[in-house]
Amino acid sequence: MTPVSALLIFVALILYILGQLFLKHAMEDDLGSARFKKNFAVGLSTMTVSFFITLGLLQHFELSYLYPFQGLSVVIISLLAAAILREKLTPRLFIGAALISAGVVLVSLS
Amino acid sequence: MIQKTKKLLLNPWFQLVLSVLFVTTSEVFLKRGAVEAPRLPDEVNWTGVSGLALPDVWYGILFVIASFISWLYVLRFIPLTIAYPLSNVVHVLVPLASWFFLNEHISVQRWSGIALVLLGVLIVAKPVARMEENL
Numbered sequence: 001m002t003p004v005s006a007l008l009i010f011v012a013l014i015l016y017i018l019g020q021l022f023l024k025h026a027m028e029d030d031l032g033s034a035r036f037k038k039n040f041a042v043g044l045s046t047m048t049v050s051f052f053i054t055l056g057l058l059q060h061f062e063l064s065y066l067y068p069f070q071g072l073s074v075v076i077i078s079l080l081a082a083a084i085l086r087e088k089l090t091p092r093l094f095i096g097a098a099l100i101s102a103g104v105v106l107v108s109l110s
Numbered sequence: 111m112i113q114k115t116k117k118l119l120l121n122p123w124f125q126l127v128l129s130v131l132f133v134t135t136s137e138v139f140l141k142r143g144a145v146e147a148p149r150l151p152d153e154v155n156w157t158g159v160s161g162l163a164l165p166d167v168w169y170g171i172l173f174v175i176a177s178f179i180s181w182l183y184v185l186r187f188i189p190l191t192i193a194y195p196l197s198n199v200v201h202v203l204v205p206l207a208s209w210f211f212l213n214e215h216i217s218v219q220r221w222s223g224i225a226l227v228l229l230g231v232l233i234v235a236k237p238v239a240r241m242e243e244n245l
Contacts, residue, residue, distance in 0.1 A: 020190065020194065021190070023182065023185055024185045024190045027182055027183075027185040027186040028185075028186065074194065074195055074198055074230075077190060077194045078190070078191045078194065078195065081189065081190035081191045081194070082191060085189075085190065087189040087190060087191045088189070088191065089191050090237075092233060092234075092237060093191050093192065093195070093234055095230075095233060096195055096230045096231070096232075096233035096234035097191075097195045097230065097234070098230070099226055099227070099229050099230030099233065100195055100198045100201075100226075100227050100230035100231060100234075101230075102226055102230075103201065103223045103224065103225070103226030103227030103228075103229070103230060104198070104201055104223065104227060105223070106219065106220075106222060106223030106226055107201060107205070107220050107223030107224060107227070108223075109219070109223075
C-alpha cells in the first residue's frame with residue numbers, strides 16, 4: 001500500500017462518515033428550511049465523492065482488503081454522533097457497535 | 111386496512127427493516143447482473159458501466175434508491191447511535207442471501223464474523239425493543 005492509497009482509503013472513510021452525520025443532522029431539521037438544504041447537499045456530496053473514491057480503490061485492491069475500513073465506520077459513527085450530534089451513547093450501545101465492527105473485520109479476513 | 115398499512119409505513123422501525131431488505135435485494139440483483147455483464151475492453155471495463163445493459167442491474171439500482179429513501183426517513187426519527195449499528199444487519203443478510211440465492215460458499219471463519227455482527231445487532235436492539243413496548 002502506497003501513502004497515496006492509504007490516504008485515499010482514509011479520505012473515503014471520513015467522507016462516508018461525514019455524509020451520514022450531515023444527512024442525519026439535515027433530516028432532523030425542518031425540511032423546507034435553508035439549513036436542511038445546505039446540510040442535505042453536503043451529506044449527499046460527501047457520500048457521492050466517497051462512493052467514487054471507493055470505486056477507484058476497488059480497481060487496485062481486493063474488496064476484502066477495503067472492507068475492514070468500512071467496518072470501522074460503525075464504532076466511529078456512534079462516537080461522533082454522541083460527540084457532535086449530542087446523541088446518547090450508552091455502554092451497551094457502544095459494546096454492540098464494537099462487536100459489529102469486529103464481526104465485519106472478521107468476515108473480511110476470511 | 112388502509113389506515114393500518116399507512117401506520118405501518120410511517121413507522122420508522124418498519125422503514126429500517128425495509129431499508130436493509132432493499133439493500134440485500136439490490137446486492138443480489140447487482141451481483142447477478144454483474145456476472146452476466148458483457149466484458150468491454152480493459153480501458154472502460156473497470157467502471158462496471160457495461161452492467162447497465164442488463165435488467166438485473168437496473169432492478170438493483172431501483173432497490174438502492176428505495177433503500178436510501180427509507181434510510182432518510184429512519185434518520186428523521188431514530189438516533190444514529192441506534193439506527194446505524196442496526197443497519198449493519200445487512201452484513202448478516204447479504205451473506206445469507208448469497209448463500210441461499212447465489213449458491214455461494216461461506217467459510218467457518220466468515221460464519222463466525224457474521225455471528226459476531228448478529229450478536230452486536232441484538233445487543234443494540236434489545237433495549238430498543240423494550241423501549242417500544244412501553245410506548
